[in-house]
Amino acid sequence: MSVPSILEAPPRPRAAYQTWRFWAAIALTIAALGYGWSVTEIDIVKLIQRLPNGWRVLSALLRPDWTIAGDVAHRMVQSLLQALMATVFAIPVAVPLSFLGARNLMRGSRVRMTVYFLVRGFFNIFRSFEVLVVAILFVAVVGIGPFAGVLGLFVHSVAVLGKLYSEQIENINTGPLEAVTATGAGRLQTVIYGVVPQIVNPFIAFTIYRWDVNVRMSIVVGFVGGGGIGLLLNQVMGVLDWNKVGTVAFVTVVVVWAMDYVSARIRERLM
Amino acid sequence: MLEIRKLSKVYANGVQALKAIELTITPGEFVVLVGLSGSGKSTLLRSINRLIEPTSGEVLFYGRNVTQADPAELRAIRREIGMIFQQFNLIPRASVLTNVLCGNLGYQPASSSLYNSFPAEARQRALENLARVGLLDKAYLRADSLSGGQQQRAGIARAMMQRPRLMLADEPVASLDPATSHSVMEHLERVNRSEGLTVVCSLHYLGLARRYGTRVVALKQGEIVFDGAPAAIDDERFARIYGEGAFEVESR
Numbered sequence: 001m002s003v004p005s006i007l008e009a010p011p012r013p014r015a016a017y018q019t020w021r022f023w024a025a026i027a028l029t030i031a032a033l034g035y036g037w038s039v040t041e042i043d044i045v046k047l048i049q050r051l052p053n054g055w056r057v058l059s060a061l062l063r064p065d066w067t068i069a070g071d072v073a074h075r076m077v078q079s080l081l082q083a084l085m086a087t088v089f090a091i092p093v094a095v096p097l098s099f100l101g102a103r104n105l106m107r108g109s110r111v112r113m114t115v116y117f118l119v120r121g122f123f124n125i126f127r128s129f130e131v132l133v134v135a136i137l138f139v140a141v142v143g144i145g146p147f148a149g150v151l152g153l154f155v156h157s158v159a160v161l162g163k164l165y166s167e168q169i170e171n172i173n174t175g176p177l178e179a180v181t182a183t184g185a186g187r188l189q190t191v192i193y194g195v196v197p198q199i200v201n202p203f204i205a206f207t208i209y210r211w212d213v214n215v216r217m218s219i220v221v222g223f224v225g226g227g228g229i230g231l232l233l234n235q236v237m238g239v240l241d242w243n244k245v246g247t248v249a250f251v252t253v254v255v256v257w258a259m260d261y262v263s264a265r266i267r268e269r270l271m
Numbered sequence: 272m273l274e275i276r277k278l279s280k281v282y283a284n285g286v287q288a289l290k291a292i293e294l295t296i297t298p299g300e301f302v303v304l305v306g307l308s309g310s311g312k313s314t315l316l317r318s319i320n321r322l323i324e325p326t327s328g329e330v331l332f333y334g335r336n337v338t339q340a341d342p343a344e345l346r347a348i349r350r351e352i353g354m355i356f357q358q359f360n361l362i363p364r365a366s367v368l369t370n371v372l373c374g375n376l377g378y379q380p381a382s383s384s385l386y387n388s389f390p391a392e393a394r395q396r397a398l399e400n401l402a403r404v405g406l407l408d409k410a411y412l413r414a415d416s417l418s419g420g421q422q423q424r425a426g427i428a429r430a431m432m433q434r435p436r437l438m439l440a441d442e443p444v445a446s447l448d449p450a451t452s453h454s455v456m457e458h459l460e461r462v463n464r465s466e467g468l469t470v471v472c473s474l475h476y477l478g479l480a481r482r483y484g485t486r487v488v489a490l491k492q493g494e495i496v497f498d499g500a501p502a503a504i505d506d507e508r509f510a511r512i513y514g515e516g517a518f519e520v521e522s523r
Contacts, residue, residue: 179360179426182320183433184350184377192386193373197362 060242064250072232072251079228080255082146082221083214086153091207093158097122098165105169105191119162126159131217132224139225149226153214164206165199172198205267212263216256272298272469273319273437278328280314280493288314290493291328296471298436301463303484303501304473307513310490312473316441319471320352321345333436350377353430357442359422363415367406367425370414371397374432393432400428404458420451427458438462440472444479456483477504 016022097119099105106116126134135152142148177194185193222230229248236244273296280289288311296302304312317323319330321337330337337348353374361370375393389397401407404424409417417425423443430438440459444452460483462468474480480487481501489497489504489512497508504512 175356175358175360176362178322179354179356179429180362180373180376182322182349182352182354183374183429184346184348185373186346186376186381188381189376189379193362193365193376196386197364201364 057242061246061249063243064247065241065243066247068236068244068247072229072247075222075227075229075232076251076255078146079149079218079222079230080215080259082149082153082218082226082228083211086150086157086218087207087211087214090154090157090161090210094161094165095203097158097162098169099191101162101166102169104172104174105195120166123159123163123166126155127163129156131156131221135221135226136224144225144227144231146222146227149218149221149228149230152221152226153217156217157210157214161206161210164210165203168199168202168206169195201270205270208263208266208270212259215259219252219256272296272333273471274329274331275315275319276329276331278315278318278330279326280311280318280323281326288493289318289325289328292493292495294488294495294498296469298469299463299467300469301460301483301485302469302471303480303487304471304490305475305477305480305487305512306473306490311493312490313441315490316354316439316471316473319437319439320349320354322354346377346381350433351435352437352439353433353435354439354441355423355426355430355443357445359419359426359446361414361422361425361429363413365414366411367401367414367417368394368397368410370425371401371428371432374400374429377433397428397432400431401425403431404428418451419447420454423447423451423455424458427455427462431462435468438468438470438472440470442473442475445475452479459483477501477509 100115101119101123103116106112131152134155135148138148138151142151172195176198177190180190180194218226218228219230219233222228222232223234225231229252233245233248233252236248273294275292275294278289278292278294279287281287292311292315304315306312314323318325319332319337321330321340325338328338332348332352335344335348337345340348361367362373369387372387372389372393375389375397378393379389398407398410401410404427406417406421406424406428409421409425414422414425426443438459443459444455447455456479459470459472463470472484481504484501487497487499487501487504488495489508491512496511497504
């Protein structure tokens, strides 16, 4: 069989830069950037003029005021525990919901599919509400303090974990599931033996990751009244005490970095 | 013992995998299904234990209607039909023993669902079945640490736990090298000859079909084009099954 010559080859598809859509997109992006520049009031000159200001703040941040060290430590622990509580309490709610939100398990009857859509809807709504907003709502309900923070984190965690868990369930290998069904096992047994072993490790990994994220979020949530170190940060920033802000920032950075590292190592072993 | 009447299956994408198949299988046979990929072998096998829902037709297993069975009846039928798969389909992270014990699930009440809670009698039988396929020393290892041939033998042990009256094998050796393929096929042959367990097995290689089968059923585009003794497949029939220009690959 001879190699086809250029003349016989099928027509070459057009490269991206040869289509009008490509150039239209470029033009649109440039226009958006231009408009954005003015709307966001970017002013490089102002930034350069005001740098000495920033230097003053920065040098204060780098000279932490350790007199409040005890308070900072106490608040940091509070934030860490907030995150832990919210995550741990989210698990028994998110896990059962996730099975109801997994399409491959809920397929088959109209009733089940309705439940599926309701559960998924719930996950989507509470995932899109920023934790900040939910936390502020809870502050209005139970007042300023760590409880509002825990509630905000909890609700958000249930939604995020629920969605992650159910996506994991939908991604399982169907082979083992088929084999267990073929032995005559009932529905529940099929889930316990066919589904659960495949999802346990990913579930744990997601949960640890969520705890890690919640620690960082608890700081933000604290800022709006949810207690913990975020609230302290708000207070010291409010009086412009940059040395104390430096203390808070330092402790926060160290703790978050440590958590990040530990959680990454644990997840590595699991997956 | 197995009657398949006018079995048809049309998939959602319009493909007609089975066209009014009529087939009767008597106890003790070792039936080998052959045919090109896409000829309907897998669909036919999975229609027998209703892992796939047929579009029309019936499957009768010892007189019981599989296609019309309600969930409880279906469970009872399925536990008498063992099945092994091309991809072995073991639970990768679970131990080999737990995998084999899954074969007993059909005999346990649906509510007994604590993980790894099996009756002592079942554990004993599971160990015996593992010993029979030569995997006793691997009982507590993770299933995914076994080689392909070992995993398939574990699959056979799992199926034997069900005390089945019929064994279905969906291309059980397609992922294995020739020597291991023979080893697995020999296990199937052994349970067929020594215990009279009826086997319906789909295979790619005609050589294996001739060596182990008592009867060959060939499918082409959803229809049976040959049904008889393995030795009766001459060149002309071979071409009819696999198409002109196909030639036989030796699997020694």
